[in-house]
Amino acid sequence: MKLTREEVQRVASLARLRFTPEDEERLTKQLDNILRYMEKLNQLDTSRIEPFTHAANTKTPMREDAITNEPNADALLANAPAQENHFFQVPKIIE
């Protein structure tokens, strides 16, 4: 095994994900298998190759810095899991 359970736990915490012990074990094997496959890229010498940036090299266009969307708090709040007094309600972060 190239990938350890501990690494999977570390990455899960970075990604804000959580797995049951059984899922974690299966995932470790699957990811290990996929990462081993990806090692085939090391067959290529890329020391003089520039990393890819854009497919068609078109310039990023400029535009006026103008407001195009009208404020619409009601529409935006309509999908909020919790709201109060026209604000998104979120868990307390400071005790």
Place this chain on the structure above:
Amino acid sequence: MSLAEITLHEAREKLRRREFSAQELTEAVFRRISETEEKLHSYITLSRDTALREAKQADELLRTDTSPHSLLGIPIAVKDNFLTRGIRTTCASKFLENFIPPYDSTTIKKLRAGCAVIIGKTNLDEFAMGSSGENSAFFVTRNPWATDRVPGGSSGGSAAAVAADQCIVGLGTDTGGSIRQPAAFCGVVGLKPTYGRVSRYGIIAFASSMDQVGPITKDVRDCALMLEVIAGYDPADSTSANLPAPQYSASLTGDVKGLRIGIPKEYFVSGIQPAVQQAVREAVRQLERNGATIIDISLPHTEFAVAVYYIVATAEASSNLARYDGMRYGHRASAKDLTETYTSSRAEGFGPEVKRRIMLGTYALSAGYYDAYYLKAQKVRTLIKKDFDEALKCCDAIIAPTAPTTAFKIGEKTQDPLQMYLSDIYTISVNLAGLPALSLPCGFDSEGLPIGMQIIGRHFDESTVLAIAYAYEQSMDWGKRKPDL
């Protein structure tokens, strides 16, 4: 024949001649859906009430008879990862099960401006991540040609809906083959335009350097007509190309004389189903008889494409999906503190494949692994793009199979994610290089399953791709065959 079997270009003409009304056409489509949907499960959400209202408005416009609207009264199926104002948009994820977008994606705005009738939102792999449709959080769409088989993915619902006449045309997105592979599996036409050709604004992001919107249609002419509507510059998408979009239907002359078509030797290797290989080779011979010149070419870095793609795509996905934190929209778990709320919301809201890809992408971008995986993959991506640039100097387009096999059985590949990833081998290089490519039917295997052929063009040269596809379709017409439902 049901009215729902009609193509976009036929419907457009007959609506103008008042042979039937937009309301009759829309009713016929909903009747077809109610007859077949229990077998297929193409749609997550049907928007019957608004569709009938749109059809009624279309009929009023048709009465005035001066309307230039391109899609006037045409029933369209939309993949459920396009934001549709007021129509639930789930991306086939529990996380967005109840999400109602406050705005329309640019493509939907264009459909509405063209007075299309939006029938509903079609099933997909959750967040468009999958090659079979089986990663939908809700249900598995069935292939209309054999209901124990997958429709392909991720735009499986749209492809199945088009093949089964549950709409007139469909819309999909393609990040690694998600329009072309389901089009091949379902025996219809699917086009992934050049990266930058169609606006990505309002598409739920998966891998932003490759995501692209495109049509899924019953024939090549419909594909050209749809591209005319959706192509073009959009200031709301910073990667949208500021180039004029030609009148694609004008390129459908049926003439391929003098065109040079490249056949990459790396795409005809072991692992490909013999019937697929034969059908594509025979199609190439047909184009040669029509006057095209066939050239053997090489795309030497093809074997590295799957590895590159599943690093780049998952890295971008892990970053794009960081926005799903359960604060402003989507699923929120109840938990004791903020971090726990994030973690539980995501653990409950995302399905296994989405989590697997977030994990892979987070790993590839994390400290200590970035150079070995992400940077390495982006360098090999440069080599893959150069292969195409070189090849397309000596030919006008490239022909290859769309997928190595015809539609596989439901459940056949779900246990081994790597095997599933490898089924994308022929489509993903095109996304890595940002090129346009179209899949169209070129035969059937011994079990009666459709085979797809892929035509790949130069950047922003969808016209040549469509011209070749049209010429082939005119001489063969596999697409006229319908599944028996």
